[in-house]
Amino acid sequence: MAVDPSDDHEQLPCGTSADTLLEHLRAGTVTAHERTCPHCRAAADEFRPLLSALGAALDNDREVTAPPGLLDDVMSVVRAEGRSRGTLRLPDTGSGGTPGDTRVRHSAVSAMLRARVDPAGGLVLGRCRIEDTLEGLVVTATARVLTGTVIPDATARARRDMSTFVEDRLGLRVARIDIDVTDVIDLP
Template sequence: MAVDPSDVHDRLPCANSVDALLRHLVSGALTEHESACPYCREQAEELRPLVTAVRQSDEQRVTAPTGLVSDVMRVVRAERRPGRTIVLDGPGPGGTEIRESAVAALLRASVDTVPGVVVGRCRIEQTARGVVIRAAVRVALDRPIPEATAVARSTMRALVEERLGLPVVRVDLDVVDVRDNGDGNR
């Protein structure tokens, strides 16, 4: 699967993309899920100043709402991703680092091949013993959770060990939702 730049960003615990939620908020066409989901509603409230500014720009000259800069900076400071990197081992002088967000995107994409499992938030921690992966997943109702998560865990472990060359200490998957989506795959 090709990784679209918009897929690099974290997803909400419900696995909904923040980018998709923002597009729907601006257009005024929230999905049924986004209207009911507590995670989407909470994120929508944080995005409210940005949505207001975008809507105003369509109507008139843009004037930032009071507090927009501080609201945006609060979100930026709270985001842990940009500064966190994983150090890859390699021969020779110098070093290679990869951002945690890039590893998380790779892990989410790798699990796309596992039927009935969708990865949401994904955190990677590099310890002296190796990598610890923590991820929130949704599992389709028609999939046995132990088997589905075992395959997802194995797929994630293989990606980190084989493609990044790092030992995996542990892969913790938190099943945050079980869904019946009609086709049973997503």
């Protein structure tokens, strides 16, 4: 599976461009798809604080600036992610190829696991940590749920989807997947 990080963040799982959605939200021209799609609605919920701050600044005819310390906070997260050098060694599939050692960074596996959980099921996966133990992978994730979601059902579905991916696509065992629900979100 090829992952091109240059454009992963620009498209929502439904195919809508995040930039287009943001522009529609700013202009008040949200499409019927964007109003009903769970992916677009979840992204709109995340854009809401930004749009609110931007609207207040424009109403007061003042320049929009970042809050003090925001750049330092963002850069500390970026630096921490950059230091994540942990890798998983994938087992040899015996496909007759040349011998070698295939490794995948924890951050790449985390991103792939987040992509396996469909927000349409009511669960939006956040941070995802990977630990390689003798018993198999231990995955610890945070999540937000949409109002009205049956949490045990949504987390069980997410665990099943992540476990299937790890076992079938990566060829690794799963020891445990913990999902910590940190928030309940309401979509308009």
